[in-house]
Amino acid sequence: MDTMISVWTMVEHVRVASGAAELAIFTAILYWFFTSSRVADMLEVVGERVGGWCGRDTSSSLRQAVRARKRQQEYSKLDSTANCRKSSLFRIKEGPVIPAPEPQLRPPSGLACGRCAPVSRESWQDHKVRDTGAVINILDIGRQNFANGGVVSRYLCDLAQCCNLCAYDYKDVVPNVVKDESVAQAIEEATQEELAKAKENGQSGASYATIRKRVEARALKVVQDISSAMSNNVLKFVAWVCHKAVRRVAGGGCGTRVAGVERLRRANAAGLPVVFVPLHRSHFDYILMTFTLYLTGLRPPLVAAGDNMRIPFFGWFLRGCGAFYIRRRVEGSEYHGDPTYKSALRAYILNSLSAGNNLEFFIEGGRTRTGKPQTPKAGILSVIMDAYLDGTIDDALLVPATLNYDKLVDGNFVREQLGMPKQMETFWSALRGIWRTLNTNHGSIRVDFNQPISLKELVTSFQKYQHYKAPIETCLTPPNNNLAVNLDRQILYNHSHSSLYGADVSTDHKMMVEAIGRHLVYDAAQATALMCTNVVSYVVLCEARRGLPAAALAARLAARTRDLAAAGRDLAYTGDAATALRHALEMLGRGLIRREGDIIRPGTSIAAQLELAYYANTVVAHYAAPAIVATALESLICASSSTEFRQSELVSASLQLCEVLSHEFIICAPCQRIQDQILDVIDSLESQQLIIKDKSDAVLEEQQWSRRMARRLEGDDDDDRPDPTQRVTYTVSDKPEAVAERQRLVLTLRPLLEAYSVTCRHLQAGTMKDVVKNSLDSLTEDFTQNKMLYGEAVSTDAIRNCLRLLRQWGVIHVYTEGKTRAVRIAEPYASASALEDVCHNVHKFNMNTPLLEPSNK
Template identity: 70%
Template sequence: METMISVWTVVEHVRVASGAAEVAIFTAILYWFFTSSRVADMLEVLGERVGGWCGRESGSLRQAVRARRRQQNADMYAKLDADVAVRTTSLYRVKESPVVPAPQPETRPPAGLACGRCAPVSRDSWHDPKIEDSGTVINVLDIGRQNFANSGVISRYFCDLAQCFNLVKFQYKDVIPDVQKDPAYIKAIEDTTEEELKKTDLNLDEKGDGDNRNSAGYLTVKKRVEARAKKVLTDISSAMSYNILRVVAWLTHKAIRRVAGGGCGTRAGSVARLRRATAAGLPLVFVPLHRSHFDYILVTFALYLTGLRPPLVAAGDNMRIPFFGWILRGCGAFYIRRRVDGSEHNGDPVYKAALRSYIINSLAANNNLEFFIEGGRTRTGKPQPPKAGILSVIMDAYLDGTIDDALLVPVTLNYDKLVDGNFVREQLGMPKQMETFWSALRGIWRTMNTNHGSIRVDFNQPISLKELVQSFKKYNHFKAPIEAPLGPADDKFSSDLDRRLLYNHSHSSLYGDDVSTDHKMMVEAIGRHIVYEGAQATAVMCTNVVSYVLLTEARGGAGVRRAVRARGAALRAEGRDLAYRADPDRCLEHALEMLGPLVQRERRTETLRPTKSIAAELELSYYANTLVAHYAAPAIVATALESIVCRPDADGDTVRHQELLGSALQLYEVLSEELILCAPCHTIHETLLRALDQLLASGVLVNAERTDGLEEEKWSRRFAKAIDDEEDDGYERPDPTLRIKYIIQKTPEAIAERRRLLLTLRPLIESYSASCRHLAPGTVKSVVKATIDGLVHDYTTNKMPYGAAVSSDAVRNCLRLLRQWGVIEMYTDNKERKIRLRPPYDDAQKLNDICSHIYKFNVDSPLLREESAT
C-alpha cells in the first residue's frame, strides 16, 4: 500500500511539473506573438481592415500604434527613415543618370589560329561565327566545382572525384588483330626470315622459294621471327583503361592543386573549337611541343576533363619504367624506340612495319593520336626542329586512302617554373640520366614539395592535313631542283635557301620505300609549320619576360622594373598571349619567387641582376628562350647590321639595303639548326624584310632618301618575290634595291634597342665560334667536351661574359651545320661517333676561311662594351 502511495505521489509531482512547463511554454509563445514585429504588423493590418468594415476611418488604429512605437524607439526609426531617404535618392540618381555598362573582363588577342595563307578553310572552320572568342582562360581544375555547385553536400565536397568518375566513357578498339593481318607487317616478317636464313649455315635450297616454304628450316626461322614480331607489337601497343584513366585524373587533380598555385589554364574558345572538330568524325592528331615529362599526362588530363576523347600517346621507350610505365600505358601511351636507325636496332624492318601498321590502323579506327614532333624534351627552351617520323606515317595513311583526312592540332604547354627541374648538367656536356623507378619517385617527391606557379595548356585550331598538302603543292619556292648542297652563302641573295634547308633536314627512319625527295620535303615543311605555329601561340609566362629582360635589356641590374613593364606592353601589342594579368610589379615579385636563387637582389638599392654563375645563366636562358624565338628575325637583322658596322673600312652612319639583307640571310643560314624563323609558306627573305620594317618602325634605322624611298621599297618587295625578273622585250631590269640606303640612328633609344637585339643571339654566336676554334678529328664527345671546357675557361677568366653560351646543344648543332657544309664527316667506329675533316678543310688555312663565315658575326661591338661597363 505504501508503495502505491509513493508511486502516486511521484505521478502527481510529474503532472504538476508538466503543467508548469506547459504554462511557461504557452506564456513564451504569447509573449513572442504579441511582441514580434511581424505579428504586430499583421495585427495592425487586420485591425485596419476590420475598422474599415465597421465604418471607422481607414488607418487610424495602425497610425496610432506606429505613433506610439515611434515615441518609444525614436532613434531606431530615425535611422530607418534616413536609410529609406538614401535608397530613394540613389534610385532616382540611377534612373536619371546615363547608363554605365558593367566592367567587362579584359580580352586577350586571338592566338592559335590556323595559317591564313595555307589553311584558310581551317581558319574559318571549327568555330561558331555568332560567338566572338574573347580569349577567356578557364582553370580546368574548377570544372568539377562548377558542374557540382548545385548538387548535394557530398558531391560539392568531393567535386574532383565526382567530376572524374562521371565523365564520358570512350571505347577504344584493339587494333593488334588488324596489324597482324596487315600486308606490310606480314611482308616484313617474310623478308626478315629470308635475311636470317642467309646468315645461317642452312642450304638455300632447303629454304626454298614459293612452294618449298613449308620446309622445316624455313618454318623454324619464321616461327622465331613471328614470336619476336609479336613481342615487338605487344611492347608498342597501348592498353587504354577507363578505370586507370579516372584514377589518374583524380590524382592529377590533387597533384596540380598542390604544385601549381596558379592552376592549370586553357582557352575556352579552343575547347569549343575542338568539340566542333570532333563532331566532323575525323581523327584528331595532337602535336605538342615537348617541355616536361608531365606533358604526357597533362594534355590527356585537360582533354579528359573538358569531355573530349583522350588520345593514344607516342611515348619514348625510356618512359617504360616499372609501375609508372604501366600507368602511362593505361592512360593511352604506346612506346616507341628513341632511335630506329643509328642504334642496335638499325634497319629492323619488323619493328618499322609494326609501328607503321599500329599507327595507321589506330587512325583508321578513328582513335585520336598524340606525338611530340620535336622528339625529346627541349633542353634549351627554344622550339626544336621537327622529327618527321610519325608525321610521315600519318601522311602515308592519308595518301594511300586509309583515312580521308586528319586534323592536326598544335598544342603548347608552358610553366612558370619547369616541373622537371633544369637541364644544366646536360648543357654542360654530362650524359643524360636514364629514368628509373627510384628517380621517378625522387622527382615526384621533389615536385610535390615545390610551388611551380601557373601552368598553361593551349590547343591551336585544328588544321586539315588534306588542305596543307594541297596548299604546299602550290608554292614555287619548293619546286625547283636542288642544285647544290647547303653551304656558306656568298654575298648574293640565297634565293634557294628555303628549299635547301628543307632538303637537308628531311630525313627520317620511318619513311617508306621509294619515297621521293618532294614527298620528304613536304613532310618536313608541314612539320616545321606545326612547330612554328606552336611556338608563336605559346602563352608567355612572367618568368619568361623577367628572364629575357635580365639577360638582355638589364644585364647591369638597372631599370629592371621599368623594362619588365615595357616588355610586357610591347608583347601584348604584338599579339602575344600573356599568361598573367596582374599589376606588373606583382608579376615581377611572383617571377622572382619562382626563379629564386637565379636572381641576385640587393635590398638596399633594389637592384636585380642574374646570379654570376654558368648554371644560373643557363637556367635563366631556358625561360628567356621563349622570347628569343619571338624576336629571332629582328635580332638576326640587328646582328647582321653590327657585323657590317664593325668592319674596319665600314661607314658607321649608313648601310645599304642589299648588303644588310644579304648578311642577314647568311647569319640565318648559320643559325638554321637553332631557329625556325618563319612558316614554310613564307620565304625567309620575306620574313627578314618584315623584320627590317620593324627596325625602321622602332627608329633604329631611317631611310636615307625619303622622297623616293617608298617607291624603291615597293620595287624591292617585287624583287623579293622573284616571280619574273625580265621584261617582255627581254630587257632585264636592274636591281632597284642597290640604291636603297639606311641611316643608323644614334639616339639612346635606338642604341638600347640595338643592344637588346644583339644580346638576344650573342650567346649562340659565342658557342658557334668556340665550336669552330676547337674543331679537331676525334670522337664527338671529345670535341664537345673540349669546346665546353674552353667556354667555361673563357667565362671564369672574364674573357666571355655570357654563361648561357656554355651549351652542349649549341655545340652539337654547330657540328651538324659543318657537316652540311661538307667541312666534317661523321662516322661510327667501335660504337662511337667520330669526326674527321674532309679535304680541303684538313688544311688549317682552308678551315679558318670557311669558319670566318661564323667568326664575322662574333664582333667586338662598342655596344657590348658599353653594356659591360654599365
C-alpha cells in the same frame, strides 16, 4: 568533519553552477523560439485563429502594429532609393558621356595560317561569338558543375566530376596489326634473311617453319610492347589523382583558353581523326594533355611515348592512360634498325587512325633542353601523311598545342648542357621526382590548343609553292651560296630525314613532310603563352645583365610586356609590372637571380645563367628575326667602319646568319620566304627609327611599285634590269633609345654566336665526345677568366648544332667506329687557312663591337 563540510560545499557549488547553466540554456532556447521569424509567424497564426474562435478582434494585435511600422520604414527606404536613382539618372543624362570600361582582351592566338589553311581558319570557329581570350582553370570545372548539388557532391566535387566523366570505346587494334600486309611482308623478309644466315653458318637443322615461328613470336611481342591499354577506369582514377596533385603543384592553377576548347568540340563533330602535336617541355606533359582534354569533355588520344618511360608501375599507368611506347632511336638506313619493328609501328599507327582514335605525339622528339622550340622530327608525321595519301584515312585534323610553366616541373637541364650524360628514368628516380615536385610550388600552368588544321588542305597548299621546286641535291658551301634563291629549300632539304620514311619515298615528299612539321612547330611556338618568368628572365639577361634597381627593372618589364602584347603574343600574367616582377623572382628563386640591396642581377654561376636562359629562350625565339637583322647590321658596321649601308648588303648578311642559325630557330612559317621576312623586319626597324632611309639615292616607293607593275603587265621577264631596291641606303640612328634597342637585339643572339665561334676555333679530328668537351672547356675557361660575359654560352646543344651545320656545309664528316661517333675534317678544308676561310662565315657575326662595350665594363 571538515572534510565532509568541504565536500558538501563543493557539491553545492556544482549544483548551483549546473543550475545556472541549465537556466542559461533554457533562456537561450526560449529567446530563439520566440525571436525566430518562422516560430513567431506560427505563433501569430495560432493566436489569431484561437482569438477568432473566441470572438476576439485580431486586426489590432501588437505584432500587426509592429509589422505595419516595419513596412512603413521599408517603403520609405524604397522611396529614397528611387529618388537617388532618378537624380543619378538625371546627372548621367546631363553630364558628359563616360564609356563603360572594356574587359581586358587577349589576342586571338592559335589561329591557323591564312595562307596555307584559309578554310580551316574559318571552319572551326563561331563568328557570332567574340573571342575575348578568356582562360578557365580546369581544376574548377568540378566545383562549377556540382556547386548546387548535395552536401556530398559539393565537398567531393573532384571525385564527383571524375566519376561522371564520359566513357569512350577504345578498340583493340593489335589483331589487325598482326594481320597487316606490311607486317607480314616484314616477317617473311626477316625469315628469309635468318634462313640464309643459318645456311651460311652450316646449320642444316634449321627449317623454314621453325624460323618463321620464332620471327612471328618476336613480331607479336614487338606489337604488344608498342600497343596501348587505354582504360576508362584508369583514366578516371588518374584524373582524380591529377586533381589533387595539380592543386598542390600549381598554386596558380592550370589554365586553358575557352576558345581553343570550343574549336576542338566543333572539330570533333566532323568525325575525322584529330592529331594533337604539342611541343615538349616536361614529363608532366604526357598526363597534363590527356587530363585537360578529358576534363573538358573531349576524347583522350593515344599518346606516343618514348620507351624510356616504360618504367615499373608508372609505365603501366601511362599505358592505361593511352600511351604507346616507341623506341627513341630507329635508324633509317637499310643496314641498320629492325624492319619488323618499323613495319609494326607504322601498322599500329595507321590502324589506330582508321579505328577512329585520336593521336598525340611530340613532334620535337624529346624534351627541349634549351627552352627554344626544336626542329621537328617528322617520323610519325610521315606515317600520318602516308595514311592520307594511300587512302587509309580521308583526312586528319592536326592540332598544334603548347604547354608552359611558371617553374619547370622536371627541374633544370644544366647537367646535360654541361656535357654530363642523361640520367635514365627508373622507378626510384621517378618516385623522388614526384615527391620533390609535390613539395614545390610551380606557380601557374597553361595548356593551349591551336585551331585544327586540315592535313588535306596543307598538302594541297604546299604542292603549289614555287620556292620549294627543284630541290638541291648537294650541299652548298658558304662562299658559293645564292641564299636569296636557295635558302628556303636548302634548309628543308638539309633537315628532311626521318627513320620512318619508306625506301621509295621521293625527296619532294620528304621536303613536304618537313615543311608541314616546321609549320606546326612555328604555329605552336607563336601561340605559346608567355609566363612572367619567361619575360623577366629575358629582360634580366638582355637588358639588365650588369644589374638594375627594382624600379628600373619593373619599368623595363612593363615596356617589354607592352611590346609583346602589341605583337599579338598571349601573356599568361596580369597586373602591374611590379607585382609580376615579385612573382617571377619568387618562382625563379635567389639561386638564379641575385638581389644586392635594391640592385637585381642574374646569378654569376654558369648553372644559374643556363637555367635563366632556359626560361628566357621562349622570348628569344620570338625576337629571333629582328635579332638576326640587328646582328647582321652590326657586322656590316664593324666591317666597313661606316654607319651607312645598302639594303641589299643587309639582306645578304641577314640571310647568311639565318643559314648559320638554321638549327636554332624557325625564322618564319615555311609558306613564307625568309627573304620576305627579313624585308619586313627591316621595314619594322625603320618604323622604330633604329635605321633611317636615305631618300636621295633611292626612288620613291610609288615609283618602285609602278615599275614592278609595268613589267608584270608587259610580260617582261628580263632579270638583267637592276632592281631599284638594291640602291636603297640607310643610316644607323645614334639616338640613345635606338642604340639601347640595337644593343638588346644583339645581346639576344650573342651567347649562341659565342658558342658557335668557339666550336669553329676548336674544330679537329677525333671523337665527337672529345670535340664537344674541348669546346665546353674553352667556353668555361673564357667565362671564369671574364673574357666572355655569357654563362649560357656553355651549352652542349649549341656546340652540337654548330657541328651539324659544318657537316651540312661539307666541312666535316661524321662517321661511326664501333659504337663511337667520330669527326674528321673534309679534304678541301684540311689546311688551316681553308678551314679558317669557311669558319669566317661564323666568326664575322661574333664581332668585337663598341655597341657592347658598356656591358663589358
